[in-house]
Amino acid sequence: MSLDERKLGVLRAIVEDYVATQEPVGSKSLVERHHLDVSPATIRNDMAVLEEEGLIAQPHTSAGRVPTEKGYRLFVDRLSGVKPLSGAERRAISTFLGGAVELDDVLTRTVRLLAQLTRQVAVVQYPSLTRSTVHHVELVPLAPSRALMVIITDAGRVEQRMVELGAPVDDALLSELKHRLNAAARGRRLADLVVGLSELPDGFAAEQRPAAAAASAALLETMGERHEERVAVAGTANLAAFATDFDVSLKPVLEALEEQVVLLRLLGEATSPSTLTVRIGSENQLSGLSGASVVSVGYGPGDHALATMGVVGPTRMDYPGAMSAVRAVARYVSQILAGN
Amino acid sequence: MSLDERKLGVLRAIVEDYVATQEPVGSKSLVERHHLDVSPATIRNDMAVLEEEGLIAQPHTSAGRVPTEKGYRLFVDRLSGVKPLSGAERRAISTFLGGAVELDDVLTRTVRLLAQLTRQVAVVQYPSLTRSTVHHVELVPLAPSRALMVIITDAGRVEQRMVELGAPVDDALLSELKHRLNAAARGRRLADLVVGLSELPDGFAAEQRPAAAAASAALLETMGERHEERVAVAGTANLAAFATDFDVSLKPVLEALEEQVVLLRLLGEATSPSTLTVRIGSENQLSGLSGASVVSVGYGPGDHALATMGVVGPTRMDYPGAMSAVRAVARYVSQILAGN
DNA sequence: ACTTGGCACTCATTCGCCCGGAGTGCCAAG
DNA sequence: CTTGGCACTCCGGGCGAATGAGTGCCAAGT
Numbered sequence: 001m002s003l004d005e006r007k008l009g010v011l012r013a014i015v016e017d018y019v020a021t022q023e024p025v026g027s028k029s030l031v032e033r034h035h036l037d038v039s040p041a042t043i044r045n046d047m048a049v050l051e052e053e054g055l056i057a058q059p060h061t062s063a064g065r066v067p068t069e070k071g072y073r074l075f076v077d078r079l080s081g082v083k084p085l086s087g088a089e090r091r092a093i094s095t096f097l098g099g100a101v102e103l104d105d106v107l108t109r110t111v112r113l114l115a116q117l118t119r120q121v122a123v124v125q126y127p128s129l130t131r132s133t134v135h136h137v138e139l140v141p142l143a144p145s146r147a148l149m150v151i152i153t154d155a156g157r158v159e160q161r162m163v164e165l166g167a168p169v170d171d172a173l174l175s176e177l178k179h180r181l182n183a184a185a186r187g188r189r190l191a192d193l194v195v196g197l198s199e200l201p202d203g204f205a206a207e208q209r210p211a212a213a214a215a216s217a218a219l220l221e222t223m224g225e226r227h228e229e230r231v232a233v234a235g236t237a238n239l240a241a242f243a244t245d246f247d248v249s250l251k252p253v254l255e256a257l258e259e260q261v262v263l264l265r266l267l268g269e270a271t272s273p274s275t276l277t278v279r280i281g282s283e284n285q286l287s288g289l290s291g292a293s294v295v296s297v298g299y300g301p302g303d304h305a306l307a308t309m310g311v312v313g314p315t316r317m318d319y320p321g322a323m324s325a326v327r328a329v330a331r332y333v334s335q336i337l338a339g340n
Numbered sequence: 341m342s343l344d345e346r347k348l349g350v351l352r353a354i355v356e357d358y359v360a361t362q363e364p365v366g367s368k369s370l371v372e373r374h375h376l377d378v379s380p381a382t383i384r385n386d387m388a389v390l391e392e393e394g395l396i397a398q399p400h401t402s403a404g405r406v407p408t409e410k411g412y413r414l415f416v417d418r419l420s421g422v423k424p425l426s427g428a429e430r431r432a433i434s435t436f437l438g439g440a441v442e443l444d445d446v447l448t449r450t451v452r453l454l455a456q457l458t459r460q461v462a463v464v465q466y467p468s469l470t471r472s473t474v475h476h477v478e479l480v481p482l483a484p485s486r487a488l489m490v491i492i493t494d495a496g497r498v499e500q501r502m503v504e505l506g507a508p509v510d511d512a513l514l515s516e517l518k519h520r521l522n523a524a525a526r527g528r529r530l531a532d533l534v535v536g537l538s539e540l541p542d543g544f545a546a547e548q549r550p551a552a553a554a555a556s557a558a559l560l561e562t563m564g565e566r567h568e569e570r571v572a573v574a575g576t577a578n579l580a581a582f583a584t585d586f587d588v589s590l591k592p593v594l595e596a597l598e599e600q601v602v603l604l605r606l607l608g609e610a611t612s613p614s615t616l617t618v619r620i621g622s623e624n625q626l627s628g629l630s631g632a633s634v635v636s637v638g639y640g641p642g643d644h645a646l647a648t649m650g651v652v653g654p655t656r657m658d659y660p661g662a663m664s665a666v667r668a669v670a671r672y673v674s675q676i677l678a679g680n
Numbered sequence: 681a682c683t684t685g686g687c688a689c690t691c692a693t694t695c696g697c698c699c700g701g702a703g704t705g706c707c708a709a710g
Numbered sequence: 711c712t713t714g715g716c717a718c719t720c721c722g723g724g725c726g727a728a729t730g731a732g733t734g735c736c737a738a739g740t
């Protein structure tokens with residue numbers, strides 16, 4: 001059952017029309033809007049074949065056709081050309097992101113920008129701690145036996161963590177501790193930290209070891225997996241547009257968007273900054289978001305993916321537009337990170 | 341036109357029923373649900389009076405009555421007793437907030453807890469920088485002429501800020517700069533900072549002054565108003581419950597919730613931790629949120645209000661429940677902050 | 681003077697129904 | 711393989727009647 005060129009063209013046209021109008025598309029309007037030089041009857045025959053292949057479906061007898069997930073998949077894989085960004089969009093990216101310096105600032109702007117460009121919900125994961133190296137560790141005394149540890153990574157992420165030192169610690173010891181922590185940790189990532197830090201307390205006098213051990217443990221734990229979960233979200237108002245339409249009720253989606261764990265699973269493993277991931281509908285098996293598609297891509301300095309960003313929308317989304325927007329923004333952010 | 345005891349009771353009953361059922365309440369169901377020892381006709385007479393007073397209204401002729409904003413106002417001011425928290429709620433607060441140490445952690449948990457307790461959208465403002473004092477300033481070199489300034493306030497808030505030093509600065513100078521910044525700033529709040537910091541560069545050699553000035557300016561600016569705008573939000577999924585109901589479309593509300601500036605105006609000035617503010621419907625004149633009520637209260641160590649937290653919901657919300665939840669949570673958080 | 685039962689009236693909501701129109705599948709001819 | 715014709719399906723909107731909750735008012739009772 002080969003699909004000749006024209007049938008694929010019909011599928012593409014159906015996807016594009018459906019995404020644009022949100023209404024099932026019929027054979028007649030199809031030949032009109034796209035200047036196909038055949039009659040509606042011919043298109044109907046083609047559509048019958050496409051339906052047999054499971055690429056399109058009709059919501060009910062004698063309504064127009066709607067793409068299936070399989071249809072979107074084929075569209076994304078083979079039919080969607082790269083949709084170049086408009087000049088305005090390109091400009092929006094650089095003006096929006098240009099002024100940012102701190103990482104927080106960069107990511108906050110990024111997520112808003114993505115949401116605005118795609119008119120979808122945008123999600124940006126903070127640079128993974130396990131993939132980053134420690135750039136600096138700071139210990140600030142808060143109480144005699146308590147300090148605030150501030151960790152700065154090479155990606156510019158700043159993490160804070162309370163450390164209970166177990167016993168009163170004077171400034172001199174704290175300073176010494178800080179220097180040794182930095183010496184052991186700077187430039188290293190989690191996997192390489194474990195060894196160096198485990199020996200760190202040995203360099204201290206017996207009564208100082210508990211504090212040193214507590215600080216080392218805190219550093220290790222903060223750089224570990226539990227703290228990966230940091231995500232920025234924007235554009236939830238764009239969901240309202242789909243809610244009025246129909247299908248998915250908003251509640252599960254909004255709930256999912258507030259659950260960072262869910263979001264992280266949704267974004268999935270960080271891919272190379274140049275490889276887009278598109279997961280369509282049930283391809284991401286997350287309870288509340290079964291009717292949603294995700295377009296995501298890794299980002300980070302050079303080709304080193306530190307985390308993932310992307311947009312979440314209904315299966316009937318503008319894939320070419322979303323894909324090019326996500327890719328362009330990820331590239332820009334990657335450049336910024338590389339520049340630091 | 342005096343409102344005797346029973347008429348007020350009828351108003352209270354109407355508010356309670358309407359909040360519970362979301363449907364206009366009629367005279368008959370009223371006498372049934374609340375065991376009033378009078379006939380529906382009597383209630384009807386009372387309701388006619390209440391309507392003349394503008395406290396209730398009927399959506400259309402011969403439907404039940406619905407409280408007006410004025411009615412809610414009277415209810416909140418005079419009729420709603422304090423609704424004690426259930427044991428489960430009390431327990432939820434301490435288990436939920438008990439484990440938190442870092443400020444970030446505390447506030448993230450707080451906002452989720454509030455959303456869960458009230459089934460509304462919860463909003464928590466980060467402790468105001470202008471009302472806080474500087475506890476510690478750190479300068480971390482990122483590049484020869486660029487450093488990351490980390491500011492820690494007495495409330496535990498950690499702010500990061502990139503500083504362009506204008507010229508390469510070696511570690512010794514950076515360290516010296518850091519010490520002087522701390523000496524000038526520690527324990528002071530914004531208003532008191534201006535003088536001390538303006539003289540700070542004078543202590544440095546001429547070629548070092550630009551860097552010192554840049555750092556001072558960065559510190560001042562960060563502690564200033566522009567950065568006040570930090571807010572945590574949770575419970576947007578609870579909005580879905582009202583959306584299905586009717587009235588306000590979700591979009592403007594979701595948009596408003598993503599605009600921090602709007603949120604801050606919504607929360608309003610921080611009041612004393614013991615004084616609840618309830619703004620009902622149009623009492624807060626914010627475009628998108630005209631149909632919403634806000635229950636808010638200040639929080640902070642002791643009676644020193646550092647910021648505001650609260651919940652946002654439809655005018656027909658459970659005011660007594662929201663008020664007691666907000667108050668209890670704010671008290672608990674204030675205690676935590678005082679404990680640090 | 682307030683309360684109460686009775687009663688006529690109003691009006692949103694719901695259901696059934698009909699009808700138009702868009703769209704299809706199939707068939708026979710080109 | 712394409713095309714025009716044609717019968718068929720079925721969604722969606724519009725209309726009208728029935729439903730029923732709720733009201734306002736009045737006259738009688740306490």
